[in-house]
Amino acid sequence: MLKKRKKNTEKLDECMAKALLSLMEDKPFSEIHICELAKKSGASRNYFYKHFRTKESVAEHSIRLLFKGYAYKKTMPYRARIEHFMLYLLDHKKDLLLLHRDGLSYLLLNPIKEHYLLRMAEKNLSPEEKYRLMLHADAFYELICLWFDYEMRYSPEEMIEKTRIANAEDNVINISDCEVWLGL
Secondary structure: OHHHHHHHHHHHHHHHHHHHHHHHOOOOHHHOOHHHHHHHHOOOHHHHHHHOOOHHHHHHHHHHHHHHOOOOOOOOOHHHHHHHHHHHHHHOHHHHHHHHHOOOHHHHHHHHHHHHHHHHHHOOOOHHHHHHHHHHHHHHHHHHHHHHHOOOOOOHHHHHHHOEEEOOOOOEEEHHHHHHHOOO
16 A cells, blocks of 8 residues: 555656646746646645645756666766766756756756765775865766756767866866776
């Protein structure tokens, strides 16, 4: 009985996330009302308030669902992993650009950081290496937002090539070299 209830809740939560994205195709996030979101999802207004605090939490849930489907091989080189992730995002372009258009890109930061935290857990990193890894997670998030600003019109390969980080000596470090730089 509990498994069935949990499965129904997960299904309704997913419907709520899909309904939000569907409504955002027609109007800005700020103009969507809880009642219409609940109605479009097939859930009640009470269900919404029992399972979500705000519309933002529904948007966050939609991003978590998106990340739930992402997987990569741990043996992939760093650059290949970045490109693989960006290709995955490209498959979800429409929804991601809707969220970005309405200022909800910030909801991507935590899942990206969680991905990097998993990398930390896989290795015995020093505090300095952890700081650098989190710095890279934030930089990668900013890169993704910039990519969204350009409506994802550049390929992941082009974005990686365009991305250069200047170090203290003004030498340029290619993003593909960051694996060595971060000690990964």
